[in-house]
Amino acid sequence: MSNRHAELGIDERPPEVGELTPPDRTLMGPGPSDVHPRVLRAMSTPLVGHLDPSFVEIMDEVQELLRYTFRTDNKWTIPVSGTGSASMEAAIGNLVEPGDTMLVPTNGYFGGRMKSMAERAGGEVVEVSAPWGEPLDPVDLERAFAEHQPDVFGFVHAETSTGVLQPNVPELTDIAHDHDALVIADCVTSLGGVELRVDEWGVDVAYSGPQKCLSCPPGASPLTLNDRAMDKVLDREERPRSWYLDLSLLEGYWGDDRSYHHTAPITNVYALREALRLVAEEGIEERWARHRRVAGDLKAGLQDLGLEMNAPDEYWLPSLNAVRVPDGVDDGAVIDRLLDEYDLEIASGLGALEGDIWRIGCMGYSARPKNVEYVLAALEDALARQGFDG
Amino acid sequence: MSNRHAELGIDERPPEVGELTPPDRTLMGPGPSDVHPRVLRAMSTPLVGHLDPSFVEIMDEVQELLRYTFRTDNKWTIPVSGTGSASMEAAIGNLVEPGDTMLVPTNGYFGGRMKSMAERAGGEVVEVSAPWGEPLDPVDLERAFAEHQPDVFGFVHAETSTGVLQPNVPELTDIAHDHDALVIADCVTSLGGVELRVDEWGVDVAYSGPQKCLSCPPGASPLTLNDRAMDKVLDREERPRSWYLDLSLLEGYWGDDRSYHHTAPITNVYALREALRLVAEEGIEERWARHRRVAGDLKAGLQDLGLEMNAPDEYWLPSLNAVRVPDGVDDGAVIDRLLDEYDLEIASGLGALEGDIWRIGCMGYSARPKNVEYVLAALEDALARQGFDG
Incomplete structure (x- = not known):
C-alpha cells in the first residue's frame, strides 16, 4: 500500500460491485428497442483484430447490407464508430465548411441539434420553420432557399421528438438540388422501419442509429454519402474540425486502402452485421x-x-x-x-x-x-x- | 418491386450474407487483446434504456471502478462513447481553445495524432523532441516550456508505436504545473496494465481505450479530468468544436442531472463494467x-x-x-x-x-x-x- 496514496486520501480498496443484473425490460x-437474441449472441463472439483480413470481409458485408437497407448504391456507406449523434456529426461536420450556410428545420428537437453541430463546424445556420408536430412544407422550403441560398439543407425524416414523418421527400430534395445544395437526411428513426429510398429520393447524405428500427445495441451508426457529397468532403479547403469523425481519413480505412485510422468497435460491427442480416432475411x-x-x-x-x-x-x-x-x-x-x-x-x-x-x-x-x-x-x-x- | 429502383439499377434482392464465423484468433x-469470457457474456445481456434508473446505477458503478483503475478521486471520470481516439479527442478538443498553445511530443505515432487534434481544435501546436523509441527528457521539456509557454502539455505514457514507457511522470507534470499548464496523458496502453497513478503523479487529464490492458471490446473509452481541467472546460469562451464530445454537455448526462445528451453505448458500458470488475477482483x-x-x-x-x-x-x-x-x-x-x-x-x-x-x-x-x-x-x-x- 502506498503511503502517499493514503495521504492523498485515495481509497486503496477496490470498489465492491456485484454481478451485472439489470432488470428485464x-x-x-x-x-x-428490444434486441433480437441473435444479435445479442453475435455480441458475445470473440474478437478478431480491426485490421484482420477476416474483419475486412466483415466490413465489406456490413457495407453491402447497409446499402441494401438504405436503398442506395453509394460506395461511401459505413458504420461510424459511435452512437447516432456521432454519425450525425460526421455528416454535418464534414459537409459544412467555414463560410457555408446550412438550412435546418425548427419542427422538432433534432433540428436544434443540427444547428448546434453546423455552428461548431464553422457554418452559418438559417432556419426553415414549421411548428413542432408538423412536417416541413415545400412552399416554405422554396421560400427559405430563395431567401438564404444555403449550401447544405438538413431535415429530419422521422422526428423522434414529435412522432412525425416527413412526407414527400423527393419534393424537398428537388428544391435543394435546384439551388445546388446538398441534402442531409436524419433517418435515425426511419432506417429499417419506415420506407426510405436514399437514391430514388435524391438524398445526398443520410445517417441513422442502430438502436431504433434495426434493434441493434448502440455503438456503430449507419452513414451514407453519394459521390457528389463525398466530392465536397474530399475537396474541403480546411480539414474537418474533428479528427475522429474526419471522413477523408475514414475513407482510408473503409475504402480500398484498409489502412489504420482508429480501432473500430469490432463487436458493435458484428452486432450490426447480424441485425442487418435479419433485415435482409425479412426483406x-x-x-x-x-x-x-x-x-x-x-x-x-x-x-x-x-x-x-x-x-x-x-x-x-x-x-x-x-x-x-x-x-x-x-x-x-x-x-x-x-x-x-x-x-x-x-x-x-x-x-x-x-x-x-x-x-x-x-x-x-x-x-x-x-x-x-x-x-x-x-x-x-x-x-x-x-x-x-x- | 419498384420500377424506378430497377431504372436506377439498385438491386432489389437482399445480399446473401452467411452466419458470423470469424476465425478464433x-x-x-x-x-x-483477448476478451475475458465474462466480458463477452456481459455483452450479450439484454439492454435497458440509457435513461433507465437501473442504468444510472450502472453508470455510477462504472465511474467508481474507473476511478479505482486510474488511481484517482476525480469526479469527472467517464467512459466516452467511442473508441480510444474519441476519448483522446474529447480530452484535447475540450482542453484546447482557439488561441491556446499545446505542446506535443515527437517520439512516437500518437504525438502526431495529438498535434492534428489540437490544430483542429483551433490551437497552436509546438513540439518537444525526442527520437522515436525514446522517452521525453525532462531537460528538453523544461527548455520547451521556457521557449513556448504552452497552455496544455500532452504526452504518451505508454507509446504503442515504439514499446516505450515514459518514466518519471511526476517530473514532467511538475514542470508543466510550474508553468501553469495542464497535462494530458495518453494512457491507452497503460491503464490497467502498467503502473499509473493519476492523482499522485499530478496528471490533470488522462484517457485510455478499453481494448488494451482492460481486455474489453472497443466502444466506450475511459477519460478522467481533475477539477482544474474541468474548470477550464466549463469556462471556455467558445464551445468545443464537436457537439458529440462536448464535455460540458456530457456533464449533464454523467453528472448529477442525468439529462439526455446522446444515447450511450449501453452494451459497451456493460462490458466495461465487467472488465473493470475483473480489475478490482485482481487488485x-x-x-x-x-x-x-x-x-x-x-x-x-x-x-x-x-x-x-x-x-x-x-x-x-x-x-x-x-x-x-x-x-x-x-x-x-x-x-x-x-x-x-x-x-x-x-x-x-x-x-x-x-x-x-x-x-x-x-x-x-x-x-x-x-x-x-x-x-x-x-x-x-x-x-x-x-x-x-x-
Missing part, C-alpha cells in the same frame, strides 16, 4: 410493411383506450407513436408505473412537448404483436389508476 | 505486477530466440513489446504465417518504425503464460522458416 420507448419492403401493420394495431389500440395521437394520420410515424397525455393525467406517474410494475419502458415528451405527450416506440424487434398487446394492457391499467377511463 | 497485437497493483511478470517471461523468451527489444530495459513497456526484425527476415511473412498457421495476431511497426519492428502485445487477459508460450513457439517456427536461428 420490454423496450417500447424511443430507443433502444426491406416487408419490414416496412410489418412496422406499419404492427404499429397500426398499436395506434388503433391507443385510440380505443381514448387516447389521441399527436400527429395527424397523414404524418403518422409508425416507429414512434406520440400520444397526447389526457387532461388530469400525470404523465410521469404513468411512465413510472409501467417501469416499476411492468418492466416496460415508454418515454415522456422532449423539448417543447415535454409533459404533453408520451412517446411509444414500435421499432425492429419491438414491433411485434406481443409487445403491442403488453403495452396496451399495461397502459390501460396505469390510466385506470389515474382515474382515466377514456 | 489469439490476440497478441497492439489491441484488441490494481497485482495486475500491474502480473503484466510485468508475464511480459517479463515473454521478453526473456524473445531474447532467447535471439531477438532484440526495441526499447532499452529501463523504458520497456510490458504491455507492448517492440522487437527488432532481424536482418534478412521478412517481417510481413512472419506476421502472415502466425496468422494463417497459428491464428495468432501480432503487428508490424507503425510510422517511422514500419518494417523495423514487430509489436507483440501482452495485455489484460492476453497477459497469460499460455499466450506467451504460444507466441514464442509460433514465432520460433516462423523465424526458422525464414532461415533465422538466432
Whole structure:
C-alpha cells in the first residue's frame, strides 16, 4: 500500500460491485428497442483484430447490407464508430465548411441539434420553420432557399421528438438540388422501419442509429454519402474540425486502402452485421410493411383506450407513436408505473412537448404483436389508476 | 418491386450474407487483446434504456471502478462513447481553445495524432523532441516550456508505436504545473496494465481505450479530468468544436442531472463494467505486477530466440513489446504465417518504425503464460522458416 496514496486520501480498496443484473425490460420507448437474441449472441463472439483480413470481409458485408437497407448504391456507406449523434456529426461536420450556410428545420428537437453541430463546424445556420408536430412544407422550403441560398439543407425524416414523418421527400430534395445544395437526411428513426429510398429520393447524405428500427445495441451508426457529397468532403479547403469523425481519413480505412485510422468497435460491427442480416432475411419492403401493420394495431389500440395521437394520420410515424397525455393525467406517474410494475419502458415528451405527450416506440424487434398487446394492457391499467377511463 | 429502383439499377434482392464465423484468433497485437469470457457474456445481456434508473446505477458503478483503475478521486471520470481516439479527442478538443498553445511530443505515432487534434481544435501546436523509441527528457521539456509557454502539455505514457514507457511522470507534470499548464496523458496502453497513478503523479487529464490492458471490446473509452481541467472546460469562451464530445454537455448526462445528451453505448458500458470488475477482483497493483511478470517471461523468451527489444530495459513497456526484425527476415511473412498457421495476431511497426519492428502485445487477459508460450513457439517456427536461428 502506498503511503502517499493514503495521504492523498485515495481509497486503496477496490470498489465492491456485484454481478451485472439489470432488470428485464420490454423496450417500447424511443430507443433502444428490444434486441433480437441473435444479435445479442453475435455480441458475445470473440474478437478478431480491426485490421484482420477476416474483419475486412466483415466490413465489406456490413457495407453491402447497409446499402441494401438504405436503398442506395453509394460506395461511401459505413458504420461510424459511435452512437447516432456521432454519425450525425460526421455528416454535418464534414459537409459544412467555414463560410457555408446550412438550412435546418425548427419542427422538432433534432433540428436544434443540427444547428448546434453546423455552428461548431464553422457554418452559418438559417432556419426553415414549421411548428413542432408538423412536417416541413415545400412552399416554405422554396421560400427559405430563395431567401438564404444555403449550401447544405438538413431535415429530419422521422422526428423522434414529435412522432412525425416527413412526407414527400423527393419534393424537398428537388428544391435543394435546384439551388445546388446538398441534402442531409436524419433517418435515425426511419432506417429499417419506415420506407426510405436514399437514391430514388435524391438524398445526398443520410445517417441513422442502430438502436431504433434495426434493434441493434448502440455503438456503430449507419452513414451514407453519394459521390457528389463525398466530392465536397474530399475537396474541403480546411480539414474537418474533428479528427475522429474526419471522413477523408475514414475513407482510408473503409475504402480500398484498409489502412489504420482508429480501432473500430469490432463487436458493435458484428452486432450490426447480424441485425442487418435479419433485415435482409425479412426483406426491406416487408419490414416496412410489418412496422406499419404492427404499429397500426398499436395506434388503433391507443385510440380505443381514448387516447389521441399527436400527429395527424397523414404524418403518422409508425416507429414512434406520440400520444397526447389526457387532461388530469400525470404523465410521469404513468411512465413510472409501467417501469416499476411492468418492466416496460415508454418515454415522456422532449423539448417543447415535454409533459404533453408520451412517446411509444414500435421499432425492429419491438414491433411485434406481443409487445403491442403488453403495452396496451399495461397502459390501460396505469390510466385506470389515474382515474382515466377514456 | 419498384420500377424506378430497377431504372436506377439498385438491386432489389437482399445480399446473401452467411452466419458470423470469424476465425478464433489469439490476440497478441497492439489491441484488441483477448476478451475475458465474462466480458463477452456481459455483452450479450439484454439492454435497458440509457435513461433507465437501473442504468444510472450502472453508470455510477462504472465511474467508481474507473476511478479505482486510474488511481484517482476525480469526479469527472467517464467512459466516452467511442473508441480510444474519441476519448483522446474529447480530452484535447475540450482542453484546447482557439488561441491556446499545446505542446506535443515527437517520439512516437500518437504525438502526431495529438498535434492534428489540437490544430483542429483551433490551437497552436509546438513540439518537444525526442527520437522515436525514446522517452521525453525532462531537460528538453523544461527548455520547451521556457521557449513556448504552452497552455496544455500532452504526452504518451505508454507509446504503442515504439514499446516505450515514459518514466518519471511526476517530473514532467511538475514542470508543466510550474508553468501553469495542464497535462494530458495518453494512457491507452497503460491503464490497467502498467503502473499509473493519476492523482499522485499530478496528471490533470488522462484517457485510455478499453481494448488494451482492460481486455474489453472497443466502444466506450475511459477519460478522467481533475477539477482544474474541468474548470477550464466549463469556462471556455467558445464551445468545443464537436457537439458529440462536448464535455460540458456530457456533464449533464454523467453528472448529477442525468439529462439526455446522446444515447450511450449501453452494451459497451456493460462490458466495461465487467472488465473493470475483473480489475478490482485482481487488485490494481497485482495486475500491474502480473503484466510485468508475464511480459517479463515473454521478453526473456524473445531474447532467447535471439531477438532484440526495441526499447532499452529501463523504458520497456510490458504491455507492448517492440522487437527488432532481424536482418534478412521478412517481417510481413512472419506476421502472415502466425496468422494463417497459428491464428495468432501480432503487428508490424507503425510510422517511422514500419518494417523495423514487430509489436507483440501482452495485455489484460492476453497477459497469460499460455499466450506467451504460444507466441514464442509460433514465432520460433516462423523465424526458422525464414532461415533465422538466432
